[in-house]
Every structure is written in C-alpha cells, then in structure tokens.
Amino acid sequence: HAWVEPLSNMDVVMPLDKEIDQNIYDSDSFIASTYVSDIFINSAVGRISAYVWFLDENKFKQLEEITGSKLIEGRYPKDGKNEIVLHMDIAKNKGVVIGDMVxxxxxxxxxxxxxxxxxxxxxxxxxxxxxxxxxxxxKYKLADAQLGAILSKDENVKLSGKEGEDYKLYCKDNEEDDLESSGKMMEVTLIVLNFVIILITAFTLFFVLYIYYLQRKKEFGIL
Known part of the structure; x- marks a missing residue:
C-alpha cells in the first residue's frame, strides 16, 4: 500500500506525554526532526489519509532519497512558508496542480x-x-519538545518510555497491523451488511407474495 511505503526504510517517533529521549538525536540512526500530519485522499474503499512530513528545508532531498521518490515538477517548500510538495497521485486525486491551495x-x-x-x-x-x-x-505553536524524530531502521535503537503512552511509533509493521485490523473490520461490516440485505430482500419477497395471495385468494378457492 503506497501510503505505508514511506516507512519501508525509516521509523518516526512522535512524543505524546513527554519529550523524546535526547540520546535519540545523538544516535547514528537520527535523520531529522519532524512533525507529522496527514492529508485526506479518496480511494475505492472510502477516504484514507497519506502522511505529510514537516521538515527543515535542507532535509527534503534526504527524505526523497530514503523513500525512493523524486521531485519531478516545481520546487521544495521554503522554510517558514505555508507551502507543500505532494506526490503526483495525491495531487491528481485531489484535483490540484502547482499553485493551488490545499x-x-x-x-x-x-x-x-x-x-x-x-x-x-x-x-x-x-x-x-x-x-x-x-x-x-x-503555526501550531510547537515547542522543540513536541517535535518527533525520523530514524533510519535500526534494531539497536532503544526508546525510553512506553509506546502508546509516552510516544507514538510510526513504522511499517504498525501501519500494516492497523491496515489488517481495518480490513477485518471492513470484512465484518460487509458480512453484516449482506445479512441485512438478505433479510430485507426476504421480507420484501414475503410481503409481495402475501399481497398477491390476498388479492387472488378467491381464485385459489379459499373463502
């Protein structure tokens, strides 16, 4: 799934209740400070979101290299400006081009x-x-303690605190687990929906046959 692919070669840690361990920033795995948001796009299964990574201007090219992406038109956002670079498929999905606002x-x-x-x-x-x-x-009045960190994948990196309470970890495994859970939930929803449709169809058929019976019962010889 394309919206999970950015996390194939990196993990992202965002603080929840306390600042991220400062040792992370001194580790060889540290790539860049970041803030994470998302942007809605429409898909065959409904509305989904793709991540938007907020970075310093000198880190955009590095993120492209990590994710295997390439700037094909326009330029990178300037520091301090309300500008954004989008994947061409996101732009196409939203019907926007360079110069439009999102x-x-x-x-x-x-x-x-x-x-x-x-x-x-x-x-x-x-x-x-x-x-x-x-x-x-x-824009969001963020202190440095509220910023996250983009890390290269490294099993030796140890995060202090508890995931889900002290920090949120964006990684491919977590995203795929969430995707699988969403898929199972959708499967259950479809089963329930099909069952409801069958019930409605059966009731409608019974009602039509009953009306037909009432209208023609004399012809059936039932008085």
Whole structure:
C-alpha cells in the first residue's frame, strides 16, 4: 500500500506525554526532526489519509532519497512558508496542480490543518507530502519538545518510555497491523451488511407474495 511505503526504510517517533529521549538525536540512526500530519485522499474503499512530513528545508532531498521518490515538477517548500510538495497521485486525486491551495481552510473536510500552496510534485512508490517544519512550529505553536524524530531502521535503537503512552511509533509493521485490523473490520461490516440485505430482500419477497395471495385468494378457492 503506497501510503505505508514511506516507512519501508525509516521509523518516526512522535512524543505524546513527554519529550523524546535526547540520546535519540545523538544516535547514528537520527535523520531529522519532524512533525507529522496527514492529508485526506479518496480511494475505492472510502477516504484514507497519506502522511505529510514537516521538515527543515535542507532535509527534503534526504527524505526523497530514503523513500525512493523524486521531485519531478516545481520546487521544495521554503522554510517558514505555508507551502507543500505532494506526490503526483495525491495531487491528481485531489484535483490540484502547482499553485493551488490545499488544507482544512480550503476544504473543511480535509485533515491537514491550515492552508498550503502546492509548490512541487514528487513521484515514486511512496505516497506522501512534505511541508516546512519552521512554518508548522510557528503555526501550531510547537515547542522543540513536541517535535518527533525520523530514524533510519535500526534494531539497536532503544526508546525510553512506553509506546502508546509516552510516544507514538510510526513504522511499517504498525501501519500494516492497523491496515489488517481495518480490513477485518471492513470484512465484518460487509458480512453484516449482506445479512441485512438478505433479510430485507426476504421480507420484501414475503410481503409481495402475501399481497398477491390476498388479492387472488378467491381464485385459489379459499373463502
């Protein structure tokens, strides 16, 4: 699934109740500070979201290399500006081109808070967007302690605290587990929906046959 692909070669840690262990930033696995949001897109199974990674301007190219993506049109967002780069499939799905605006201030149903000008398009297997971290820090009044960290995949990296309480870990395994759970939930929903349809169909058929019986009972010789 394309929206999981950005996490094939990296993990992302976001603080919840306390600041991330500072040793993470000194480790060889540390790539960049980040803030994570998402943007809604439509799919065959309904509305889903793709991640938007907020980064310093000098980190956009590095994230592209990690995810196997490439800027094919336009430019990267400038530090401190409400600008965004989108995967070309996200832009196509939302019907936007370079120069258009996206975000909740443009479409109240979108999950990306604010308003961002599309300044570039990327292509590749990984579906995501990139925006300015300095802008996010100012827009959302984020302290450094609220920022997360992008890490290269390394089993030796130890995170202090408890996942789900102290921090949230974005990784491919977690995303695929969530996807599998969502798939099972959808499967159950479809089974229930099919059962309801069968019941309605059976009731309708019975009702039609009963009406037909009442209208023709004399012809059947039943008085």
């Amino acid at each position: 975000g909740s201030e443009v479409d109240s149903n979108d999950s990306l808070t604010g308003k961002y000008e599309v300044v570039g398009l990327i292509d590749g297997d990984a579906l995501y967007g990139m925006a300015s971290l300095p802008y996010a820090k100012n």
